[in-house]
Amino acid sequence: MLRSIAGLARGSSGTQSLALVTLNNNLTQIRTATKRVSGSKTNKNDSAGRRLGPKAYEGNYVKPGTIIMRQRGTKIHPGENVRIGIDHTIYAVEPGYVRFYLDPFHPLRKYVGVSLQKDVKLPIPHFEPRVRRFGYIELQDPEQAQKEEDRKSRKEYLYQSQLEQKALQKENFKNDTITKFKEVLQKEFAVTDKDVELASTRFFNILTLSNAGHSIESAKTQETYNYFYSLKLSVQKGELSKEEESTKRSEYLTFKDQIESQVNLDVNGSLYKYLTPEEVSTKQKEITQKLETEYYKVLSPKEKTEVSRLINTAGIFSVSERQSLTNRFLPSFVPYDVPGSVIEDIDPENIPKDVVAQRVFDEATRKAKLIGRPKAALA
Template identity: 55%
Template sequence: MSLFRLGSGSYHPSGSILQITALKNVVQIRTATKKVSGSKTNKNDSAGRRLGPKVHEGNFVKPGQIIMRQRGSKIHPGENVKIGIDHTVYAVEPGYVHFYHDPFHPLRKYVGVSLKKNLPLPTPHFAPRVRRFGYELIEDPSEAVKEEQHMSRKEYLYQPKLDELSKAREENKSNLLSKFNEFISKELSLELGAKDLNLTLERYYNVHELVKLKGMSVESAETQTTYNYVHSLKLAKARGDLSSEEFEDSLAHYHDLVDQLSKKITVDATGALTKYLSAEEKASRKDEIIEKLETEYSNRVLSIQDKIFVGDLIATPGVFDVAEREDLAKKYLPLVVPLTVPGSVIENIDARKPPKGVIVQRIFDEATRSTRVVGRPKEVFATQ
């Protein structure tokens, strides 16, 4: 049985407070509550992002100048402008700003840069595109010479280095052409006129550059060199430097000279001149060298003299190309001789006092699943 005390302020078993006044038919109940205080989260207001147009209709802008800042593509990029990742529209050419509608997209509004103030946008669909070349004709000869000799500060400061590199390149070319001339005159005993000799030297110098510096094959380099010379003849004819008859004569003479030289001279993988070898001769020479390498220099530790000899065999002029030379060098001149090669491992060695010319190594033995200390001669390493 629940009890409660009567009075001005009595307690009810539920936790509520009952107040009984003199009016017996009026009862006031006040429940147990707690007032919750609110909090203001946005105490500090952030600054505005300054969105909107930065340059208005008809105003001049420079490349890179911002035209419009926005959230989303409310204004789409038109001619001579680009849009950034935050939808900022900026100019890429100097000109005048124009806001316009494109007939192909009537619901979009565009902004573009017109190269001339009175040039409307958009450009008609089939009209030629207006481009800025940035060149003006200089009538004054002195001003023209001054403009030709003008260079930036970086170019001016780097000029001595450029002159030095150019001088070294010309000296290298002169030495190379003299070697080519000596090879052609002495070893091949070819008698060429001054004009044909210059054509020959220039041709093989260009082939040398394409093979050695560009990494092209000899066949591709020769084809490219022929194409370049024929193209230069066509340009000379177009300029009026050669007549049609002179062009035909020069072209025929060059092809005859190339046919004559291609059966006597070629370029090897290093870019040096060498005697021409037919396909049968080249295949026979390859088989002979590979057989010699396999029988005499395979599966053994090579001395320094043997390594030099094997390298000379692999680099025989006109026989192997670059890829074949790399494959042969990996097989017969490895960076480290495998452990399976006889004489490449010395067992029972004192690691603290190894013999002279022996390098101590720790190797993992697959059979015992353990590490053991062995000695290896210096000859097994390519750097020794």
């Protein structure tokens, strides 16, 4: 039978050792910690509450921007005339009265909305029209109406002179363009005085739509629709009868077909003689072939003017086609493969005035070499 003898010894670090000695002089030591562990000071106080919950209650009147509900997650969903923020805060976008309600189409959701009228409950029945706020009423007093008409915001007041100048420039541009169209239509296409006013106005409106991004064909369709819609509004106002509207529509269609069979409008705002699709295709091939055979080189200023005239020939190329041809034949930096754009074996000690020396990598020799580029190729 073995007998054990136990003893305690304290270390310098505050720990205790328990020594067990057996009869055969085997020593077993067990160390136990006795130092008290200190607590943390950082987590003694809890953070402040986020003040979640409703901030406006059923029937309360709210203004636009008023917070109705603060929450984490969409416990309450946004309904009519309210919006929800990125932190799920619901706020009003219209003045009115708060309504908490259930939607029969979403029975498991709770909604909050703003009713524009105090006696209107939410949700509004599915097939009934929504109640919307337009914000304007007709003023009966002429003096008060004129005062409201003349009212301007501070920004409008400060920029009034610039706005008037831009409006005047726009009006002058319209008058000048229509006058130019009238002269061309009467001199070159013999349009009668009866139709010249309507034709010049139509072409100006098509040009305006074209400058806004429409193609010429879509601008023509849009202008025809706008004219018919103006006739429809005149009927609603009582200025025209149904029979007069029908007569004017048929007359306009006849006039449109007649004028477009003689004259067409280019994207740059010039009028030209109508060309059939076959004539346009033939002219495109002729101009493209001439550019490739005669002008695919380093051009002089006179040749650049001629190339620009060919590319911008009225009625031949679209805007995208003109841009593509300009990038190819009138580039700001002529590529190295264009004939005459590179001068080999240039003397670095004696470089001509109209030549710019450049050091490029030669694929054949795998080394850098010096070449000359005409200044016309870099302009």
